[in-house]
Amino acid sequence: MALAYIGMGANLEDRAAVLRRAAAALDQHDRLEVKAASPVYETAPVGVTAQPTFLNAVLAAETDLEPRALLEYLLAVEKRFGRVRRQRWGPRLLDLDILLYGNEIIRGRGLEIPHPRLHKRAFVLAPLCELAPGGRHPVFNKTFPELAESISPTQEVRKLDGVSLLSVCT
Numbered sequence: 612m613a614l615a616y617i618g619m620g621a622n623l624e625d626r627a628a629v630l631r632r633a634a635a636a637l638d639q640h641d642r643l644e645v646k647a648a649s650p651v652y653e654t655a656p657v658g659v660t661a662q663p664t665f666l667n668a669v670l671a672a673e674t675d676l677e678p679r680a681l682l683e684y685l686l687a688v689e690k691r692f693g694r695v696r697r698q699r700w701g702p703r704l705l706d707l708d709i710l711l712y713g714n715e716i717i718r719g720r721g722l723e724i725p726h727p728r729l730h731k732r733a734f735v736l737a738p739l740c741e742l743a744p745g746g747r748h749p750v751f752n753k754t755f756p757e758l759a760e761s762i763s764p765t766q767e768v769r770k771l772d773g774v775s776l777l778s779v780c781t
Contacts, residue, residue: 613713614646615681616742617670618726618735619776620706626666627651627774629692633705634670634776636688643684647671648776649738652768657732658700667768668776669710669738678712682722685709710735714749725749730758733766 617637621629630651638645649669656662674681685707692705710726717724729735730748736759739746746755 612673612675613715615672615674615712616710616739617672617685618667618706618708618710618738619670620665620667620734621704622656622663622665623702623704627771629705630666630668630774631776633688633692633707634668636691637670637672637685637707640674640676640684642676643672643674643681645670645672645777647742649741651771651774651776652734652737653771654734654768655766656700657734657766659698659702662702665734666771666774667734667738669735669742670776671742678709678715678717678724679719679722681712682709710739711746711749716749731762733759733762733768736762737768737770 619630619633634645637643651666651668654665654667656665689705689707694704708726709724710729712724715724725748736755740755740759744756748758
């Protein structure tokens with residue numbers, strides 16, 4: 612079994628409900644078990660800024676799915692939720708990304724682990740710091756809090772109180 616960290620984001624419809632339903636959907640797979648969820652953060656969009664704010668979180672999940680199979684499952688969940696890819700970094704109902712898969716480093720067609728922009732994004736690092744404060748980036752060998760300190764203060768993240776993703780996961 613591998614411990615995978617999965618980034619989640621939504622900025623359309625009822626964002627918190629989408630993230631809760633997505634966490635539950637992931638936990639229903641017989642080869643993936645959600646072990647922990649970060650708090651939910653509200654964040655400004657990156658890339659295309661003329662769009663609604665995002666809610667972001669990170670799940671820690673144990674899985675025996677190989678990385679490519681896990682990616683295919685995440686893409687299938689996005690599609691089941693109605694995600695349509697129209698614009699890179701544009702608005703989305705649900706975004707699911709493999710951030711880390713154990714300590715593996717994978718550079719393949721359509722699959723890069725660790726996520727290639729993990730170390731540059733406060734909306735990923737803030738929740739990841741909560742789940743694994745002593746965890747290290749397998750390429751840069753820095754802790755997640757060390758990476759978070761190097762992020763520009765213009766990338767604001769705000770933790771939301773009262774929004775839990777684990778209450779729907781068993």
